Amino acid sequence: MTTDGRPHAGDDQSPLRQNYRGASELVVLVKRWGQRPMPAAVLCAFEELEEEYDALLDTASQFCVMRADVGEVLGLDPDVQPRQQLRTLDGTIEGALHKHTVCLRAIVGENVAVDASWLVSRDWRGPIVLGWMGFLQSIAFGCDPGVTLDDVGTFYFAPLSG
């Protein structure tokens, strides 16, 4: 991992460089959920909680998704309005939509916080998901997956708003 967030583009390729502000670890979870191809996971945290959580990066998901028990820890009711359905690999799930801030804790550089849109669902049986519309669209990010699957790579990020 480099400390300036420019791991790949050379000095002669300035248009390709992205000024990432933070970097943390990226974990590929392919072997951890049956044989289902899984995207990469990063560490996230919630401002009101001390601990950290693994969260999947999912560019195909409209919203961030969390299980109801995570929502209840954060005070996000899974049974209120507005409600929305979401199609997933496990079928259609339903839940309540909330705004809640989630933080990417950097190991190098600076942390980035996003006021993300969450679907809090009692139907969801998977891990925390960081989706596109509710989260990823607000940051610039880059992934270095590491050498092999189940290896630890690097996740670079920066807020789009600077």
Next chain:
Amino acid sequence: MQDSRTATSGAFGDAEALWRSTRLLACLPGSSELPHWESAGQARATVFFAEEGRGGTLWGMSEARTPEEEGQGLPREVEPIGRCDYVTRVNAAALETDQEEGASGARGAFPHTGAGATAILPPQQDVSLLRFRVQPAPALSRYTAMIHQAVANHAKVVALMHESRRYAEAASPLCQLSSETIARVAQNMRTAENVVNPIMGEFFSRRPEQQVGIDPALLATFENAVRFAAAHHDVFGLARMASELQSRTSAALSNASDRVAAVEAGSVADLNAEIQRLLSAGRVSDARAIAARAASRMPGSDVFAQWQEVLAPPRARLAGKATGRSRRSEQAWLREHAQDYKGQWVALRGDMLIAAGRLLQEVRERARKAAGLTEILFHFVPEDP
């Protein structure tokens, strides 16, 4: 046959006097170039205005002048040069022939007879209109801002048209144009207003959320075509594309209008369902717009304020110096042991399992009592599908 560029700048140099007067009627501020003159052979014409819709009168200038006019350096007055059913690039040779036979014969100069046509505006206005109709396919979230900008432009266009008419009336003695000519041009402008305003009005009366239903791919295609036409000063091409785009836009707006009208007539439940349907279809911007309007229509309804909040685009910000740490030890433990905890949360610190269980609240509480929550990683191990 003369070179068209040479002819435009040469033989029509004197015509600029007239054009300058009519430019006041026709141009938006900031346009420094003379309009493009369709020119070939002995016939030249520029369209000031074709009245409307399916066919109309083309107003322009013909090259033929009386000796008196040549001596005075004045072109012939603006006059109708023919009727058209569809405006495209003028076949100047045919126009010349037709003019010899009289204005009525000029119809043959326009090959696409019988097709529908809409208003052809003075060139600069037309370009202005096209600018907002053919915006590049934007992300839907940017489309609303673009429409608002177009509304502002529209207000400017209308104000300029009124101002131009006053100029035209005041300019008569200065330009030595006959009062009849000025009256005719002014009438053209009034007619233009009558044509422009309904079109613009229809477009802008649609709320932004109704307008995002326009096929972005179509807009992108038209944008490319318009750029090409503009680069070649193809006013007629621009006009033709404006016509086509207007037609397609109207159809798209009509469909969107039906949908929104149905929503407006509905209840809170209908609006909720519509927002949910749009979200399921991936149309977040549309859903966001519906929620915003519903919230404004029903200020007492919390649910639409909540929709607005949860659909607001996420915002990211820097949140202080790095406070994370490597979790390689935890990941190593998970690689070895996660399969033993399917369907459970595990709380890890380094390569030590602190607690495990099916409900996060219980696992957190056990972890807190055992080791505190600082530096704990919580990982949920899904069950196999």
